[in-house]
Amino acid sequence: MPLIETQNITKRFGELEVLKGISLTVQKGETICVIGPSGAGKSTFLRALNHLESITSGKIIIDGEVLDDRENGINKSILTKQQESDILLEMGMVFQRFNIFPHKTVLENVALAPEKVRKVSKADAEKRARDLLETVGLTDKTDVYPAKLSGGQLQRVAIARALAMDPKIMLFDEPTSALDPELVGEVLNVIRKLAQDGMTMLIVTHEIGFARDVADSIVFMADGLILEQAPPAEIFANPKNEKTKSFLQAVL
Amino acid sequence: MFESILHGLRQIAGWIIPLAQAAEVTLALSVISVVIGIIGGVFIALGRISRGKILKRICGAYIFVFRGTPLLMQLFFLWTALPLAIPALTMQNRFLAAVIAFSLNSAAYQAEIIRAAIQSIDPGQMEAAKSLGLTYSQAMRLIIFPQSIKRLVPPIGNEFIMVLKDTSLVQMISLVDLMKKTNQIQSSAATALVYLPSAVMYLIFTGVFTWLFNRLEKHHARYE
């Protein structure tokens, strides 16, 4: 059973149709990188999975549960609010602009949601937060306020913060594109480590080299559609779609 | 010359106690109204930014009415209407009428201040909170409000100073505040000298509160 399955998702902002029928499955343990030109709808797709946008029509099935089954924006899924939020908790999200809470220390950023949402005790939440901060290499920054951190460090806090909720799936929306070039590597290494540890991930990225390294499969999106999906070796050596070809020529 | 200065100082010394007693009314009215106004303002602001269309309208209308009519009219209206609405009250309940009028009025202004502060917070903060599973009210309470406080403090400080000065309107309903007392002394002693200690008292209040609000602002900006 796939962890994520979308069937023919569409999304309209007023007259503008941004997603025109996205069907994608992500198996447990798979890392899928989504590439494509600006405005393709990549962010909108990730945000729709996480209910930061509501889709217009189509189905979203997470770990076998039908989260959305929509027609003209109306959800036919029969989940209660509680079930819905439980399913949403299976997905952790990392944003391009980090969205770290500036008024909380690094440790508090990571421990907050487990404590308030999962009702873990403060001591346990903080212990787990320290462990996670160690795995992202920030042991020495636990009690610092975010204003003192570099972009790369902030993004690693954001990854630890998402992981603290023990999600089954991690969604990344261009996690390195707001970073100075010299800081990109430290963040990509953390994500690479997650891939090796078997995390299921959907990563929107412009880092083609990284995608080639880490992805089990590359999805090429343009104009609200998935135009091509193939393992990296195949799509980079031998893209089938004309648009994929010209996009890859431009970025490689 | 020396004699008349001494005489003036003696006069002023004699006014301090009555002025200070009246100033209690001014201070109590301002502080209570601004505090109630903040609480009311939070709810009206939340209504204004909520998705509920009707709630949004009601809160918008509230702000429109209380900012769009003279405060003095609101004061007169409450003073005269309260006894009609609640038979236990009479027009002698001047302080209560004033507190209600100033609180309702201040809530309208503060709602706009609070709404602006909330909306100035990067929407990414709410998205991150939601993606971590926080409910809307948790996100507001733990993430959005704490960050908006440092942006709220300076305009609420201004609002407080405006209210403190506006409370001088209560002399119109014969409530004896600092301003009313000053005028009473002025007319019986027939000297403009009384405005001096009275103005100093107003300045002490606004000065102390300005200082307090500055401290508060610094405190809430400490993590930057």
Ligand SMILES: Nc1ncnc2c1ncn2[C@@H]1O[C@H](COP(=O)(O)OP(=O)(O)OP(=O)(O)O)[C@@H](O)[C@H]1O
């Ligand atoms: N809230 C919104 N309201 C209206 N239009 C929107 C909204 N969000 C996104 N869009 C539009 O949807 C289209 C797709 O946007 P999206 O951000 O998903 O693209 P993207 O593939 O992530 O691009 P990029 O690589 O630039 O991040 C764009 O044309 C964008 O202007």
Ligand SMILES: [Mg+2]
């Ligand atoms: Mg995007």
